Amino acid sequence: MAVSSKTPAISLHPDHPNSHFPKSYNLKIQNFPQIFQRTHQFSLKKTQQNSLLNSTSSSTTDPNSYLTQLCLKNQLNKAINFVTSLQKDSQNNIEEETFVSIVRLCESKRALKEGSLIYSCILKLMTKLSLRLGNALLSMFVRLGSLNDAWYVFGKMEERDLFSWNVLIGGYAKSGYFDEALEMYGKMLWVGGIGFKPDVYTFPCVLRTCGGLGDWKRGREIHGHLIRFGFEADVDVVNALITMYVKCGDVGSARMVFDGMCRRDRISWNAMISGYFENGECSEGLRLFFSMRECCFEPDLMTMTSVISACEVVGNERLGRAVHGYVAKTGYVDDDSVDNSLIQMYTSFGSWGEAEKSFWSD
DNA sequence: ATAGGGTTAG
Known part of the structure; x- marks a missing residue:
């Protein structure tokens, strides 16, 4: 099986359109322990200096408590608007922890656009990302499916x-x-x-x-x-x-x-049972299904759907109807995937009436 | 602190 055909090409940077790993990456990785130690101390000092500076020299209100409040109240747009309305030197007063809260809010709200915006602000303010902020950004971009950004964040982290x-x-x-x-x-x-x-x-x-x-x-x-x-x-x-x-x-x-x-848990049983079905060993899978019940494990939606389609493949109409009865008693019929496999099973048996009943059962 | 794992067919 060709690996490349299953793996989508990923272009991480316009400068490296066909390379999965930008060249700079290897360099970074190889000596990152040393880099980490130096930059880590440095950035700590810098933020301490900054906050000292702000609290004494500027009489304006601290943006951090305001932003943190907004995040607590779930007001993402207000927070973003506030950050972008600030001049760069005022943005400098925003602490890493505050950015972490905003990023996490973006993640929980699945707000990729807002997250990217905040990320670009962060990049303008710092050259390296701390562990906490980097992890928050990584997690956000991965959850929101933006793997290129996740990759870049990973590369910019001073520690991982x-x-x-x-x-x-x-x-x-x-x-x-x-x-x-x-x-x-x-x-x-x-x-x-x-x-x-x-x-x-x-x-x-x-x-x-x-x-x-x-x-x-x-x-x-x-x-x-x-x-x-x-x-x-x-x-x-x-x-x-x-x-x-x-x-x-x-x-x-x-x-x-x-x-x-x-x-073993339910997942172990389901994985093994449907594993047999997937590989065409339906009778073995059904046998395991019965031992699952002997071992006092309650079948769930996944068990039922896979067992129903196994009955269809094996052509065991009697067992199929029995499973249907069980499903009806336990209330699984309301589930779409169970219904679908029932419909398909009855259709393949030529029992159109039953199939229709399943179709209208919700 | 945060994350991972189970379904099916041409």
Whole structure:
């Protein structure tokens, strides 16, 4: 399977239209520990000086408390208008914490335009981004789907922590930039000579990437990492591992991992059951569905929809009707995806009347 | 402080 066809091209800068990583990036990364230490002290001193200066020399009211109030009251537009109405030297009085509040408000309001505006103000005021402000911006841009901006923020941070790496990797993984996600994961392990230890948030992102690429070899490699780093017993990580094997078409390994779990949750069961269905092993999936119930796990919407479509594929009308009955009793019928799979199932059985009933059931 | 993980078909 061609990797490049699945991974959208990302152009990060007009100067580097075809390169995923601007050249300056490597330089920055390699010596960022030293840079970080120097600039960090420097910027701290600078902000202290600034706030000292403001509180004594200027008699105007402090913009920070006003802006913080606006953020607390959710008045994003007022806050943005206020910031942009200030002259640059007055903007200089705005503290990083205040910008953090505004950025987070933009994120929660999904306001990309406003967020970008604030970002451009911030860039005019500082050359480096602190950990807190950088992380807030990263998280905002990733959530709002602007990965180019996220990438630039990452590059401008004077210090990065595990959160920064996880957010960026997760953003790439979710948006289908699989190569970028894997590349960042690799860098994260080695950066600064020591690297960062991946955690429960890192692995699901990286595994999703391998699954998305269908890259079994990489997936297996990550499986090794996760054992080495001691996450073999983490339900969430292992759930992601199951899904990775399923997406790579290796249901056998998925099942081995599933069987080896000392604790399973609903997601583990669903991942494994639908994994069988996805790979055409419907009867095995249905068998597991029954053992799920034996193990006293309540099936949920996802279980039901996948089981219904499995009944359709296998052509098991009797079981399909039974599941329909169960679904009706438990009240899942109101769900669109359940309804759709019911309609499709009955249609494939040629039971038009039933299909129609499901259609009108809401 | 903040983040990650589960569905289906040509």
